[in-house]
Amino acid sequence: MEGEPGEQRRWVPATGVVNARDLGGLPIVGGGSTSFGQLFRSARLSELDAAGRTAIEALDLVEIIDLRRNDERAAHPGPYSTAHLGLVGQPSLFDADVASLRTRADGERWLLDDYLGMLTTGAGQVGAIVRRIAHAGGPVLFHCTGGKDRTGIVAAIVLSAVGVQREVVLDDFELTNRRRGPEHLPDVVAAFVEHGIGREAAVALLRASRPLMATALEVVDEQHGSLGRYLTEACGL
Numbered sequence: 425m426e427g428e429p430g431e432q433r434r435w436v437p438a439t440g441v442v443n444a445r446d447l448g449g450l451p452i453v454g455g456g457s458t459s460f461g462q463l464f465r466s467a468r469l470s471e472l473d474a475a476g477r478t479a480i481e482a483l484d485l486v487e488i489i490d491l492r493r494n495d496e497r498a499a500h501p502g503p504y505s506t507a508h509l510g511l512v513g514q515p516s517l518f519d520a521d522v523a524s525l526r527t528r529a530d531g532e533r534w535l536l537d538d539y540l541g542m543l544t545t546g547a548g549q550v551g552a553i554v555r556r557i558a559h560a561g562g563p564v565l566f567h568c569t570g571g572k573d574r575t576g577i578v579a580a581i582v583l584s585a586v587g588v589q590r591e592v593v594l595d596d597f598e599l600t601n602r603r604r605g606p607e608h609l610p611d612v613v614a615a616f617v618e619h620g621i622g623r624e625a626a627v628a629l630l631r632a633s634r635p636l637m638a639t640a641l642e643v644v645d646e647q648h649g650s651l652g653r654y655l656t657e658a659c660g661l
Contacts, residue, residue, distance in 0.1 A: 531628030
C-alpha cells in the first residue's frame, strides 16, 4: 500500500509513535469508502514528544481506547486519559515457555494462538470495544503497545463490520511492517533473545503476518458463518 493514492494521507505524523494511522479511505464492498478522521490506530502513546502530542490533539479525539494489560500501562503510562479495555488472547509473552519459541514457525504458532484467543475467549471484550467505538459520537483512537496484534485484531473486526473488503483489511494489518516491523526494532529483538526466545522466533513475533491474520479471520468465518453472526453470537452485540 506504500505510495498508493491516499495512503500517505492515512499516516498521522505524530513523532514518538511511528505507525499511527487513519482508518479512512478504505474501499467498502458495494461502493464507497470509510471516512477519514473518524477512527485511528496506533502503538502506545507514552513516547510522544511535544510535536507528536500536537499532532494527536489535532485529531479532535473524543476517546482513546487502551487495549494494554495493567502492567503495560503502569510501566509506560500515556499522556492522556483513556478508556481501558484490555484485550488478552493468552498470557504475556514473557510468561511463555521460551523453550518452545525457537524458530519462525514457533513464533508464528504463538501469534496465531494469541489471535484466536482474543477472538474466542476474548470475544466479550471485543464486543465491548466495538460497542465503545460505535457509541463514541466522534473520532476515536485505539492502541496497544506495538500497535500490531491487539490493535490489528480490533481494526480487522471493525473494518470488516462496516464492509471493508477482506484483502484490504489484510493490507491494513500488513502495513505496520512498513514502519514498525522487526527490522525497525533491533532493541526489542535483542530483548526477546536475552529473555531466551530464539532469534528467528523473535523476528516472527514482531512481524505483522498477513497469512496469520487471514487464518484467524477464516476461523471466525468457519465457526460462525459470517462476521455479523460472530458479533452477535460471540461478542454480545
